[in-house]
Amino acid sequence: MSLEPQLDPLTAAANMAEMEPPYTQQQARVEASRCLNCFDAPCITACPTGIDIPGFIKKIEHAKDEAAGRTILEANILGASCARVCPTDVLCEGACVLNARDEKPIEIGRLQRHATDFLYDRGIRPFSAPTEKSGKRVALVGSGPASLGCAAELALLGHEAVVFEKSEQPGGLNTYGIAYYKMPPAISLQEVDLIRSLGVEFRCGVEVGNDPTLAQLREEFDAVFLGVGLGQTRALGIPGEELEGVVDALSFIQSFHAGPLHETPVGRQVVVLGCGNTAIDAVTQAKRLGAESATIVYRRTPREMSAYYFEYELAMGDGCDFAFEATPVEILGDGKGGIRALRCRRTRPAEGGGVETVPDSDFELPCDMVIEALGQEKQQEWLASVLPGLELDRAGRVIIDPASGQTTLAGVYCGGDAVNGGKEVVNAVADGRKAARGMHSAFTGEQVSGPVQASRHGVAGEPSGSGYWEPVRVPERARAKAGL
Amino acid sequence: MADLSTHFAGIESPNPFWVASGPPSNTAYQCHRAFEAGWGGVVWKTIGDPIVNVSSRYSAHNVNGQRMVGFNNIELISDRSPETNLREIKECADRWPEHAVIASLMTDTRENWHDLVKRSADAGAKGIELNFGCPHGMCERGMGSAVGQNPDVAETLVSWVMEAAEIPVIVKLTPNITDVTAAARAARRGGADAISLINTINSITQVDLDRLVPEPYVGGQSAHGGYCGPAVKPIALNMVQSCAADEDVRLPISGIGGIGTWRDAAEFLALGASSLQVCTAIMHYGFRIVEEMKEGLSDYLDSKGMATVGELVGKAAPTVNSWENLDLHYKRIAAIDYDKCIGCNLCYIACEDGAHQAIDLVAPGDRGNGPGRIEGKPIPEIVEEECVGCNLCSLVCPVDDCITMVDVETGKEELTWKQYGELLEQGKIDPIPAHP
Ligand SMILES: Cc1cc2nc3c(=O)[nH]c(=O)nc-3n(C[C@H](O)[C@H](O)[C@H](O)COP(=O)(O)OP(=O)(O)OC[C@H]3O[C@@H](n4cnc5c(N)ncnc54)[C@H](O)[C@@H]3O)c2cc1C
Ligand SMILES: Cc1cc2nc3c(=O)[nH]c(=O)nc-3n(C[C@H](O)[C@H](O)[C@H](O)COP(=O)(O)O)c2cc1C
Ligand code: SF4
Ligand code: SF4
Ligand code: SF4
Numbered sequence: 001m002s003l004e005p006q007l008d009p010l011t012a013a014a015n016m017a018e019m020e021p022p023y024t025q026q027q028a029r030v031e032a033s034r035c036l037n038c039f040d041a042p043c044i045t046a047c048p049t050g051i052d053i054p055g056f057i058k059k060i061e062h063a064k065d066e067a068a069g070r071t072i073l074e075a076n077i078l079g080a081s082c083a084r085v086c087p088t089d090v091l092c093e094g095a096c097v098l099n100a101r102d103e104k105p106i107e108i109g110r111l112q113r114h115a116t117d118f119l120y121d122r123g124i125r126p127f128s129a130p131t132e133k134s135g136k137r138v139a140l141v142g143s144g145p146a147s148l149g150c151a152a153e154l155a156l157l158g159h160e161a162v163v164f165e166k167s168e169q170p171g172g173l174n175t176y177g178i179a180y181y182k183m184p185p186a187i188s189l190q191e192v193d194l195i196r197s198l199g200v201e202f203r204c205g206v207e208v209g210n211d212p213t214l215a216q217l218r219e220e221f222d223a224v225f226l227g228v229g230l231g232q233t234r235a236l237g238i239p240g241e242e243l244e245g246v247v248d249a250l251s252f253i254q255s256f257h258a259g260p261l262h263e264t265p266v267g268r269q270v271v272v273l274g275c276g277n278t279a280i281d282a283v284t285q286a287k288r289l290g291a292e293s294a295t296i297v298y299r300r301t302p303r304e305m306s307a308y309y310f311e312y313e314l315a316m317g318d319g320c321d322f323a324f325e326a327t328p329v330e331i332l333g334d335g336k337g338g339i340r341a342l343r344c345r346r347t348r349p350a351e352g353g354g355v356e357t358v359p360d361s362d363f364e365l366p367c368d369m370v371i372e373a374l375g376q377e378k379q380q381e382w383l384a385s386v387l388p389g390l391e392l393d394r395a396g397r398v399i400i401d402p403a404s405g406q407t408t409l410a411g412v413y414c415g416g417d418a419v420n421g422g423k424e425v426v427n428a429v430a431d432g433r434k435a436a437r438g439m440h441s442a443f444t445g446e447q448v449s450g451p452v453q454a455s456r457h458g459v460a461g462e463p464s465g466s467g468y469w470e471p472v473r474v475p476e477r478a479r480a481k482a483g484l
Numbered sequence: 485m486a487d488l489s490t491h492f493a494g495i496e497s498p499n500p501f502w503v504a505s506g507p508p509s510n511t512a513y514q515c516h517r518a519f520e521a522g523w524g525g526v527v528w529k530t531i532g533d534p535i536v537n538v539s540s541r542y543s544a545h546n547v548n549g550q551r552m553v554g555f556n557n558i559e560l561i562s563d564r565s566p567e568t569n570l571r572e573i574k575e576c577a578d579r580w581p582e583h584a585v586i587a588s589l590m591t592d593t594r595e596n597w598h599d600l601v602k603r604s605a606d607a608g609a610k611g612i613e614l615n616f617g618c619p620h621g622m623c624e625r626g627m628g629s630a631v632g633q634n635p636d637v638a639e640t641l642v643s644w645v646m647e648a649a650e651i652p653v654i655v656k657l658t659p660n661i662t663d664v665t666a667a668a669r670a671a672r673r674g675g676a677d678a679i680s681l682i683n684t685i686n687s688i689t690q691v692d693l694d695r696l697v698p699e700p701y702v703g704g705q706s707a708h709g710g711y712c713g714p715a716v717k718p719i720a721l722n723m724v725q726s727c728a729a730d731e732d733v734r735l736p737i738s739g740i741g742g743i744g745t746w747r748d749a750a751e752f753l754a755l756g757a758s759s760l761q762v763c764t765a766i767m768h769y770g771f772r773i774v775e776e777m778k779e780g781l782s783d784y785l786d787s788k789g790m791a792t793v794g795e796l797v798g799k800a801a802p803t804v805n806s807w808e809n810l811d812l813h814y815k816r817i818a819a820i821d822y823d824k825c826i827g828c829n830l831c832y833i834a835c836e837d838g839a840h841q842a843i844d845l846v847a848p849g850d851r852g853n854g855p856g857r858i859e860g861k862p863i864p865e866i867v868e869e870e871c872v873g874c875n876l877c878s879l880v881c882p883v884d885d886c887i888t889m890v891d892v893e894t895g896k897e898e899l900t901w902k903q904y905g906e907l908l909e910q911g912k913i914d915p916i917p918a919h920p
Contacts, residue, residue, distance in 0.1 A: 033549035041828070
């Protein structure tokens, strides 16, 4: 039996609507007035793009929303997305000094959304590219956050940027991968429009590899940026994976980002394999799209989950179930090509830190849909074939010069998930901007840095938010050590 | 429980908290509500020839989201007739015999003063307050602050009032004057029984930047208004203490200006006030605030082992000295409690840009990372040799008791500026080198 959509359009839309309502003007001002306006603020240090957070917050407080929005986009061209999708608990808000005064940190994400919405709602384009061009041309492979960050910065520095994207829609995972209730694709697409308005050219539906080849791009352009992200979802390799109703998480999530929500086929009893943030996104969205039950099966305990705790809490709040210390063994068919159940085996901690299965502990979890969320593969083979000589580290990540973003191949730069193995949108944007500046100094011999931030004026040493070091707040580290 | 009952220049009241002359003391209805809520006295809204008010009348100075940190008004004295006001005063005085109902008066000629003073006493008022302070409207007619700013005129008017007064007379002073003690001395010379201060301060609180007209807006125009509320407390305290310390004044003082909490009240008392008046705080929150003020003051007196309000009055006034008598050799410096520091660096930037560059941002070292600082991120450190003990960092630090100012033993004897000057003149001391 093939899977059916479960909800009518209105219910589907309501379930998947953005969870956090925007601030009213007064809410924003009141929240902004709580900010202490720290000097060389920890929240800035914790932001990979180094947004002048107290700077923009004080502008909101003094009714300068447009200027606040500009401050944000100057540092992070995807500021509107990041306002919604950043795991702020572990970034800026986690670093806010008010945590240490045992108060709620400033809601930096929501304030950022308030300011960037102000621009987009009114169609304000805060920047324009210089009219005098350098004549340098850069090809960007992929149109995810890394390439977007790079292309915008290139355009603002007077260079020409051409983005090649194999999908029909630009934006990468930011357009089709983010949990819908955090951000609908339209937000990502309006950011692409802003970048397009700076003169960046987008060629969608063009897969770089065979036509054009990377060699051709390197020939035709002055530099190439690889913003190709990661590859396919890893397969599990158990019997039954070929059955109808087995999907990988990315395809499932992508399906309703491209088509209408209420036409998304969903099982009645959904099982999700894995326990990272993608697994959580899959299980909550399956539930919100009408599954009667949605269960995560995970080998270990909540303590080892790689998903952020707040994501886990969200899934719990949505009524999702968790089968911890169990591992899938076989997907059982219903005899008609579909799925009847997932056979699982109990696991327990093994000596030496791993897990082992418990003999004779098999049980069946009835289900009609299995979503595999075991993480994305690295693209070692593809990269090796299209760019001979490109060096990767042992984990399959592209090696770059941390200052310029250049790979081991001259004129080839890289950033985002392909370099960091899969982090957040904000890391990718920061990487992209860094590479653009690296190219700029290769082209012109000039060094560029970000705008001088009023709230850091006069700080000696490295600008913060450069991505050189990753701040970890002490309590978090302590908690991690204590195994919580 | 300390005894809060108050004996002020012959006026008795169950506690020192009086409603100041203003909108909250406009009617008998409000007076009843005030006494029911627990106020000890009510100074009636100033009575005189009825006036006509404008619309609008008030404006505010808001700070960091906090409303009405300062407040101003362009209202005049009572817009009700003396007959109505005096009838209602009688009604209240009869119903609340233990409480202080005080008539605030403003008029011009000797006859008119005599008339109003007598009628107030007949109505049962326990005292009279002369409004020599209103900074707008009335002064343009030669009353209010026009009187208060001219000590000779004030003295004459007080003496007229004293000719007819059989109940205690309080003179309410304006702060819109260079030396408030000059006005206080004039009140004394005229024979007044007490003074009260401060009335409101000339002000413009804000300009509407769309219309480019200040607030309060009256048909395209505005006017200077009287400023009051929390923001004026420091000015009022200064003036109360100045009058309390002045040998030629020696009159009981009713303290007014920005009082809203028991702490404010205790500070006014400590600097020499012996009754307290409140207007803006009531306009903001209502009469109920007196509850907290009475309780807080009583607890405070208990904690100090003081049985009556009188024991606190003026306690801190003698410590306010002239600058030349301060010890130049006393030294304190800032100290940071790293267990409390949250890493906002506000102390650093304040001292760096606004004081003496006596705080460095340094590697945390063995001071750890405090409760919230990012690991490895530089932390503030006081450079003790550079610190002049100005207090700035401890004032900006957003964490209670995180930066404290600690006394430093200099081993030097007390040396005041005055002594220094004398010793220098006598050649008995080397000049203190100028700060580099
Ligand atoms: C399910 C899911 C949920 C996520 N949720 C969040 C979140 O809530 N918050 C957050 O901050 N981050 C989230 N992330 C992570 C975030 O999406 C990524 O870190 C970020 O998008 C990485 O950007 P990128 O530009 O490196 O790669 P991608 O966004 O993956 O973009 C790569 C682009 O390159 C294109 N491409 C690849 N190869 C070629 C080629 N040969 N020719 C042409 N085009 C090509 C791809 O089609 C794609 O559009 C999530 C990720 C996933 C998978
Ligand atoms: C709207 C308003 C009207 C006032 N009217 C009078 C008045 O008629 N007579 C008077 O003596 N003082 C008047 N005052 C001054 C107050 O009595 C008081 O002196 C001043 O507001 C400072 O005290 P506060 O900070 O507690 O308000 C008025 C104040 C306000 C705000
Ligand atoms: S750390 Fe918090 S309080 Fe300080 S500037 Fe950042 S948001 Fe404001
Ligand atoms: S007391 Fe003044 S001089 Fe000393 S460290 Fe603080 S701000 Fe600087
Ligand atoms: S102001 Fe206080 S909390 Fe902030 S850095 Fe200085 S000592 Fe620490």
